Amino acid sequence: xxxxxxxxxxxxxxxxxxxxxxxxxxxxxxxxxxxxxxxxxxxxxxxxxxxxxxxxxxxxxxxxxxxxxxxxxxxxxxxxxxxxxxxxxxxxxxxxxxxxxxxxxxxxxxxxxxxxxxxxxxxxxxxxxxxxxxxxxxxxxxxxxxxxxxxxxxxxxxxxxxxxxxxxxxxxxxxxxxxxxxxxxxxxxxxxxxxxxxxxxxxxxxxxxxxxxxxxxxxxxxxxxxxxxxxxxxxxxxxxxxxxxxxxxxxxxxxxxxxxxxxxxxxxxxxxxxxxxxxxxxxxxxxxxxxxxxxxxxxxxxxxxxxxxxxxxxxxxxxxxxxxxxxxxxxxxxxxxxxxxxxxxxxxxxxxxxxxxxxxxxxxxxxxxxxxxxxxxxxxxxxxxxxxxxxx
Amino acid sequence: xxxxxxxxxxxxxxxxxxxxxxxxxxxxxxxxxxxxxxxxxxxxxxxxxxxxxxxxxxxxxxxxxxxxxxxxxxxxxxxxxxxxxxxxxxxxxxxxxxxxxxxxxxxxxxxxxxxxxxxxxxxxxxxxxxxxxxxxxxxxxxxxxxxxxxxxxxxxxxxxxxxxxxxxxxxxxxxxxxxxxxxxxxxxxxxxxxxxxxxxxxxxxxxxxxxxxxxxxxxxxxxxxxxxxxxxxxxxxxxxxxxxxxxxxxxxxxx
Ligand SMILES: Nc1ncnc2c1ncn2[C@@H]1O[C@H](COP(=O)(O)OP(=O)(O)OP(=O)(O)O)[C@@H](O)[C@H]1O
Ligand SMILES: [Mg+2]
Numbered sequence: 001x002x003x004x005x006x007x008x009x010x011x012x013x014x015x016x017x018x019x020x021x022x023x024x025x026x027x028x029x030x031x032x033x034x035x036x037x038x039x040x041x042x043x044x045x046x047x048x049x050x051x052x053x054x055x056x057x058x059x060x061x062x063x064x065x066x067x068x069x070x071x072x073x074x075x076x077x078x079x080x081x082x083x084x085x086x087x088x089x090x091x092x093x094x095x096x097x098x099x100x101x102x103x104x105x106x107x108x109x110x111x112x113x114x115x116x117x118x119x120x121x122x123x124x125x126x127x128x129x130x131x132x133x134x135x136x137x138x139x140x141x142x143x144x145x146x147x148x149x150x151x152x153x154x155x156x157x158x159x160x161x162x163x164x165x166x167x168x169x170x171x172x173x174x175x176x177x178x179x180x181x182x183x184x185x186x187x188x189x190x191x192x193x194x195x196x197x198x199x200x201x202x203x204x205x206x207x208x209x210x211x212x213x214x215x216x217x218x219x220x221x222x223x224x225x226x227x228x229x230x231x232x233x234x235x236x237x238x239x240x241x242x243x244x245x246x247x248x249x250x251x252x253x254x255x256x257x258x259x260x261x262x263x264x265x266x267x268x269x270x271x272x273x274x275x276x277x278x279x280x281x282x283x284x285x286x287x288x289x290x291x292x293x294x295x296x297x298x299x300x301x302x303x304x305x306x307x308x309x310x311x312x313x314x315x316x317x318x319x320x321x322x323x324x325x326x327x328x329x330x331x332x333x334x335x336x337x338x339x340x341x342x343x344x345x346x347x348x349x350x351x352x353x354x355x356x357x358x359x360x361x362x363x364x365x366x367x368x369x370x371x372x373x374x375x376x377x378x379x380x381x382x383x384x385x386x387x388x389x390x391x392x
Numbered sequence: 393x394x395x396x397x398x399x400x401x402x403x404x405x406x407x408x409x410x411x412x413x414x415x416x417x418x419x420x421x422x423x424x425x426x427x428x429x430x431x432x433x434x435x436x437x438x439x440x441x442x443x444x445x446x447x448x449x450x451x452x453x454x455x456x457x458x459x460x461x462x463x464x465x466x467x468x469x470x471x472x473x474x475x476x477x478x479x480x481x482x483x484x485x486x487x488x489x490x491x492x493x494x495x496x497x498x499x500x501x502x503x504x505x506x507x508x509x510x511x512x513x514x515x516x517x518x519x520x521x522x523x524x525x526x527x528x529x530x531x532x533x534x535x536x537x538x539x540x541x542x543x544x545x546x547x548x549x550x551x552x553x554x555x556x557x558x559x560x561x562x563x564x565x566x567x568x569x570x571x572x573x574x575x576x577x578x579x580x581x582x583x584x585x586x587x588x589x590x591x592x593x594x595x596x597x598x599x600x601x602x603x604x605x606x607x608x609x610x611x612x613x614x615x616x617x618x619x620x621x622x623x624x625x626x627x628x629x630x631x632x633x634x635x636x637x638x639x640x641x642x643x644x645x646x647x
Contacts, residue, residue, distance in 0.1 A: 016543075017500060017521065017526060017542075018521075019521055233517070236516060236517050236518075236519065237504070237505070237510050237516040237517070237519035238513065238516035238517050238519075240497060240501055240504075240505055241505055241516055243494070243496055243497065244494040244496075244497065244505055247494055247495060247496055248492050248493070248494055248495075250456070250488070250492065251488070251492040251493065251494070251558075251561075252505075253476050253477060254454055254456070254476060254480060254485075254486050254488075255480065255505065255506050255561065255565065256477050256480035256481055256508060256511055256565065257477055257511055258475070258477045258511075258512075259477075261512070261513050262513060262516070265513045
């Protein structure tokens with residue numbers, strides 16, 4: 001075609017332009033993480049600590065979603081607690097109904113409904129509670145309810161080209177409104193105390209230490225699965241497209257893409273992942289309350305992702321674990337200082353290390369590791385030959 | 393194709409018919425009752441002083457700015473009522489005044505994202521990098537002189553190469569109307585010559601609208617030239633014609 005360039009000498013070598021799901025290096029990171037949370041923690045931590053780590057891992061779901069949504073797509077949501085909380089509430093509603101069987105609640109004026117409803121003079125199970133008798137429905141609702149809300153928010157905002165700071169503020173406002181709503185509608189939601197006193201899952205007592213131990217593995221396993229799912233989205237064309245949208249939205253739009261649709265998808269996806277974390281939180285901790293829905297937890301979750309590295313799925317998980325570990329040790333000793341420490345940490349990370357721990361690793365640690373023959377590359381000494389991508 | 397009922401302005405079928413196009417920003421008419429027509433396989437160059445409204449005309453055609461009045465017909469479709477991505481699907485491609493490429497991604501990936509396949513959310517999730525994709529990318533990369541840079545992060549390309557890359561990103565969509573806003577800005581003389589050649593090759597199966605300030609380049613490529621001034625057509629015709637038009641000399645070429 002081009003008259004000034006020499007004729008094509010053959011087709012491109014497909015393998016040179018392959019886009020692997022994980023490089024060898026990526027699988028290595030994945031294996032290290034899997035060993036850490038599936039083997040090292042369960043072997044070294046006592047039941048109480050392990051349950052705590054399990055709780056932190058549920059926040060890591062939110063952080064994973066934020067990497068795609070905020071890090072890759074540039075959509076900063078300060079309201080992920082909404083979706084975490086809704087997922088948690090869906091699970092809590094199922095467990096609460098199971099705990100409120102007519103036999104268990106015989107002393108109430110209306111047996112068979114959750115205790116807090118009875119206290120609030122409600123005499124009939126509200127219509128939107130009824131389907132949560134079904135475990136199948138609950139499993140679907142855990143993901144579907146938050147995703148539908150995310151779709152509505154995303155559709156309203158992104159088709160109107162609302163983005164950036166305005167979007168972040170609106171998500172905050174929605175988180176605040178939802179908290180107020182939950183607290184205000186005490187009879188339907190359990191109010192400020194949330195939904196408590198959850199006991200069994202399909203007859204299985206979730207409060208025993210064996211159950212907690214098993215639930216930890218369910219949580220860790222689902223987190224690893226979610227990581228792979230996020231990775232699959234990231235290596236797809238959609239994953240590259242959202243990075244392009246973040247950097248040059250107009251170019252993407254004028255290449256024939258409906259940009260709003262992609263933003264809505266990513267926002268819904270992050271909401272769905274966050275909701276799975278919320279449901280697992282309820283299972284492991286045994287209650288759900290509005291404290292996990294509002295502004296503060298939503299911002300904390302963004303901090304987890306920021307500290308770990310908002311471009312890195314692995315970073316987000318480590319960041320979540322680390323910040324929460326720091327929070328638990330620090331706030332035991334200086335509870336009143338924790339919020340300041342947290343704020344300071346966030347500012348420090350954003351100002352000095354915008355790519356978080358993952359960025360530090362890639363700049364200062366990885367170059368040394370890369371010199372070890374055969375560690376990251378099958379053939380030693382050969383330079384890295386993968387298509388440039390944001391830090392794993 | 394059933395186009396407009398033939399009017400005195402449109403005796404034959406044009407690819408693009410811009411009629412009585414007006415847009416005002418807070419009362420300031422950046423484009424004012426503008427009409428022009430582009431033929432099949434034509435290279436039309438729009439020139440004019442800074443702020444004449446050239447970029448705004450492209451913005452209006454590709455849907456980035458909504459017109460206050462007037463119509464833009466592309467083949468038999470009214471573009472003023474369509475969404476941006478629908479206009480692209482209809483066959484209109486546009487290069488921005490500053491090279492607009494995905495700097496985080498490689499040349500290969502930039503071209504790949506521009507391939508008109510997997511344009512929906514689920515299409516993009518299921519998109520596969522198959523041999524047809526590789527072949528197409530190779531073909532276009534060669535055409536825009538970037539075949540040896542496919543793995544290069546596009547951020548480190550020279551300014552001229554970035555311009556070529558963006559042209560390649562349009563070409564890979566095979567638009568029937570290509571609009572290029574100052575494609576040779578920041579290019580060396582050698583690069584300009586290559587770009588002129590490139591445009592003359594592109595033209596075989598499409599129409600091109602080019603905005604340019606470089607007169608030598610305009611002379612090399614233009615079939616017809618439209619001179620804009622204060623949002624209106626000041627003069628139109630062959631390069632020879634507009635060069636000798638006293639109005640053009642006064643407002644534009646004179647200094
Ligand atoms: N979105 C906008 N809002 C307000 N004014 C605008 C907008 N876009 C363009 N203008 C104004 O319209 C006029 C025409 O601008 P335009 O960018 O089309 O000029 P141009 O011919 O492309 O100039 P140049 O050669 O400098 O690129 C300018 O005065 C500009 O300030
Ligand atoms: Mg301009």
